[in-house]
Amino acid sequence: MTARPAAAAAHATVHGFPRQGPDRELKKAVEGYWKGRVTADALRETAAHLRRSTWRRLADAGVHEVPTGDFSYYDHVLDTSVMVGAVPRRHREAVAADALDGYFAMARGTQDVAPLEMTKWFDTNYHYLVPELGPDTVFTADSSQQVGELKEAVALGHTARPVLVGPVTYLLLAKPAPGVAADFEPLTLLDRLLPVYAEVLADLRAAGAEWVQLDEPALVQDRTPAELNTAARAYRDLGALTDRPQLLVASYFDRLGDALPVLAKAPVEGLALDFTGAAAANLDALAAVGGLPGKRLVAGVVDGRNVWINDLEKSLSTLGTLLGLAERVDVGASCSLLHVPVDAAAERDIDPQILRWLAFAQQKTEEIVTLAKGLAQGTGAITAELAANRADLASRAHSPITRDPAVRARAAAVTDADGRRSQPYAERTAAQRAHLGLPLLPTTTIGSFPQTTELRTARADLRAGRIGTAAYEQRIESEIRDVLAFQEKAGIDVLVHGEPERNDMVQYFAEQLTGYLATQHGWVQSYGTRYVRPPVLAGDISRPHPMTVRWTAYAGSLTDRPVKGMLTGPVTMLAWSFVRDDQPLGDTARQVALALRDEVNDLEAEGTSVIQVDEPALRETLPLRAADRPAYLDWATEAFRLTTGGVRPDTQIHTHMCYAEFGDIVQAIDDLDADVISLEAARSHMQVARELAAHGYPREAGPGVYDIHSPRIPSVEEAAALLREGLEAIPAERLWVNPDCGLKTRGWPETRASLENLVAAARVVRAELARP
Numbered sequence: 047m048t049a050r051p052a053a054a055a056a057h058a059t060v061h062g063f064p065r066q067g068p069d070r071e072l073k074k075a076v077e078g079y080w081k082g083r084v085t086a087d088a089l090r091e092t093a094a095h096l097r098r099s100t101w102r103r104l105a106d107a108g109v110h111e112v113p114t115g116d117f118s119y120y121d122h123v124l125d126t127s128v129m130v131g132a133v134p135r136r137h138r139e140a141v142a143a144d145a146l147d148g149y150f151a152m153a154r155g156t157q158d159v160a161p162l163e164m165t166k167w168f169d170t171n172y173h174y175l176v177p178e179l180g181p182d183t184v185f186t187a188d189s190s191q192q193v194g195e196l197k198e199a200v201a202l203g204h205t206a207r208p209v210l211v212g213p214v215t216y217l218l219l220a221k222p223a224p225g226v227a228a229d230f231e232p233l234t235l236l237d238r239l240l241p242v243y244a245e246v247l248a249d250l251r252a253a254g255a256e257w258v259q260l261d262e263p264a265l266v267q268d269r270t271p272a273e274l275n276t277a278a279r280a281y282r283d284l285g286a287l288t289d290r291p292q293l294l295v296a297s298y299f300d301r302l303g304d305a306l307p308v309l310a311k312a313p314v315e316g317l318a319l320d321f322t323g324a325a326a327a328n329l330d331a332l333a334a335v336g337g338l339p340g341k342r343l344v345a346g347v348v349d350g351r352n353v354w355i356n357d358l359e360k361s362l363s364t365l366g367t368l369l370g371l372a373e374r375v376d377v378g379a380s381c382s383l384l385h386v387p388v389d390a391a392a393e394r395d396i397d398p399q400i401l402r403w404l405a406f407a408q409q410k411t412e413e414i415v416t417l418a419k420g421l422a423q424g425t426g427a428i429t430a431e432l433a434a435n436r437a438d439l440a441s442r443a444h445s446p447i448t449r450d451p452a453v454r455a456r457a458a459a460v461t462d463a464d465g466r467r468s469q470p471y472a473e474r475t476a477a478q479r480a481h482l483g484l485p486l487l488p489t490t491t492i493g494s495f496p497q498t499t500e501l502r503t504a505r506a507d508l509r510a511g512r513i514g515t516a517a518y519e520q521r522i523e524s525e526i527r528d529v530l531a532f533q534e535k536a537g538i539d540v541l542v543h544g545e546p547e548r549n550d551m552v553q554y555f556a557e558q559l560t561g562y563l564a565t566q567h568g569w570v571q572s573y574g575t576r577y578v579r580p581p582v583l584a585g586d587i588s589r590p591h592p593m594t595v596r597w598t599a600y601a602g603s604l605t606d607r608p609v610k611g612m613l614t615g616p617v618t619m620l621a622w623s624f625v626r627d628d629q630p631l632g633d634t635a636r637q638v639a640l641a642l643r644d645e646v647n648d649l650e651a652e653g654t655s656v657i658q659v660d661e662p663a664l665r666e667t668l669p670l671r672a673a674d675r676p677a678y679l680d681w682a683t684e685a686f687r688l689t690t691g692g693v694r695p696d697t698q699i700h701t702h703m704c705y706a707e708f709g710d711i712v713q714a715i716d717d718l719d720a721d722v723i724s725l726e727a728a729r730s731h732m733q734v735a736r737e738l739a740a741h742g743y744p745r746e747a748g749p750g751v752y753d754i755h756s757p758r759i760p761s762v763e764e765a766a767a768l769l770r771e772g773l774e775a776i777p778a779e780r781l782w783v784n785p786d787c788g789l790k791t792r793g794w795p796e797t798r799a800s801l802e803n804l805v806a807a808a809r810v811v812r813a814e815l816a817r818p
Contacts, residue, residue, distance in 0.1 A: 056365075058414045060410075061298070061383070062384050063407055064384055065384065065571065075088070076574075098202065100117075107412055111257070112205070113259070114192070114209070115209045116209050123167075123176075124152060129192060130185045132178070132179060132185060133148075154574070154757060157758050164176065168267075169670055171572055172571060174573075176220065176221050177221070179223055183223070184238070185241075187242045187249075196250060207257045207294070208255050208258045212280075212296075213243050215262045216239070218264040218273070236279070247291060247293075248287075257294050258291045258293060262296065262309075269305060277309075281295065281308075281314055285313030293314040293315055294318055296317070298320040298381035298382075299670060300670045301326075302325075317342075320380040322346060322350075322380040324669075329364060332371050337372055342372065343368060343374065345364070346378050346379055346381065347365060348379045351385045352624055354626075356410075356435075358416065362425065378414060383407040388567070389406050393565055393568070402438045452588070460640070460688065465687035467690075467693070477695045487815075489782075490540035491533075492542075492785055492787050494790035500521075504518055523600065530609075538805060540608045541608065542601075542610050552619055555614055558591070558593045559589055559638075559641055561584060565582065580622055587634070588637075598611045598654055602652075610656045612660070615664075615701065616686065620667070622663060632685075639684075643692055646690055656698045659701050662702060662704045664686075664711065665703060682714070686701070690719075702724045702725070716741065721745060722745065724748035724782065724784050725748070728750050731771065747780065748784040749776070751769050753785075759796050759800050761803060762803045762806045762810065778815055
């Protein structure tokens, strides 16, 4: 590739960067504020320091244009709701009294006020706060956060581009507010919302913004002609504004499809497109519509969602093709780097050769800068970088960690019969009820109990060698005894051991399976101050030894009540890991399912009669385009059935899902052939129960009556009211009573009170059902 003229030099940029800081400083500051140990001013200073550090990190790496507005104390969609004045009525008093406390009340709720609903951000494991809108919603502009952060960056000498959630995506992500008709379409509020965006854009221009990015990832989903016409009208109107910066409309996570010509023709100055994975189809589609003459293109050729190094030569080839399709081509990631950890250089326990296969946010930034340099100056300017990249790619491709012949042979030998229970549900359920002897509306929890400071300290002490294995195991046994004793006293019917030995529901298993790599500092935001360390799925998967049997069997020895065995399902093991990209996902899922099948069978052999295989990511991983979904659901449901298909008819298989939209996968939930499913339902007011009923779901279900993602303690009557709503959709003989999710992040005082109220609510409703 020959050098390009200096005037056309490609620039490097990113959509966003991880917010937490290299040591999760933001998490610690926010949680300190909630507990009264950190002042509001100190929290704001920590936030400002993190923003400054990120901008400096990006600029030092060679990024020409840094993003602002991608920082958030909790969630960027919630920030957008604040920006446009879409504060629910129940939170207005709190927001008026104190903006920061009101913000956190919307996110977490208070004892008296419920929070906003939370659900998954497209097909990622990031959760956003769902806007609540209705016919009476009045939008008002508040650009103080966006303007303030832009001014901070400009004052430090950076060229900055504010990043906002676009108006179309914001409305498509919203739901009808409580009390509003379920068929209300928030998108009908566009004409009210656009003047607010116009005001924010004018404020940003006045503050020095040359460009503003408007993110429209909702347009990569299947959209109706009416929705596409609405998007065209939105950008026609915004493009016609005279008092505004230049507009860069961004999409990511998949191909744009029919929305691409809409955006290509819009009177905006640039587009940012994803060219990775399925979104690589954007390249041919862009050529088919005639490119972007006279416009800027930010080409997302570095995968912002996975941790594998980029194939620099392949990306340069894509960029070279794009040069003829736009006036100006800049280089970026496929999406915000929010979805990957901060810096792979912080990892000390991964083999140095394997570490060279990995790229976290810092390394991806450096890849973007390298590609921009190669695009602008020719490949001769990056000869050393290309040679090192080729060597690292070859090292990974030929490494023995990636291929285990025994694992591959076992997976190839799987038959359809391996993924089927020996009896249909109607026969199994009679055997299970006789074996378990549970009451009407049986109560249970999802699995985890509070992870106390003492437990985390014990794990840290074991890793550091400050205590031995025997002392650690005594601590775990003591915690299990306490958890079992509380559950028995509270009156819970099906118990759990509380998972005190587990650090994370995926990481715990990944650390015991071959083919996975664990990180020490690979933290990624899931929601608010909840961060996870997704393991890296690097090679073929097998289970060298039992993973959960010892602790489940120990718990079972302490009680006469059933104790659930608890596993994470194969789809979630993939979705919440950084999965390998060198073979089909379905092949990897089958390997994981076979390893988990061995664990399920061992649990049953040790006397465990109830086994829960959690699949909260089943819906989250659903492809954004309908055409891609059948193939995904085929291998995903097969993997679950392969995990559970070898047990006896009287062994009851549970599964659990949370915080997603379930209506469009109800048939897949049915296809799992689990005996009992528990789902999030408290914040969505039993919507999922109605969806199951509409489908004719024939099995048992536990739509949650206690929202564990809020510190609120639900009253007995509140839980009973939700339970009664559940009974309107699911017959009592098939309805369970449980929280929305695990209790790991909650404290013991609220957990005790909430579960006691949950059990009391079940008793109240049982008594009501017993009346003639």
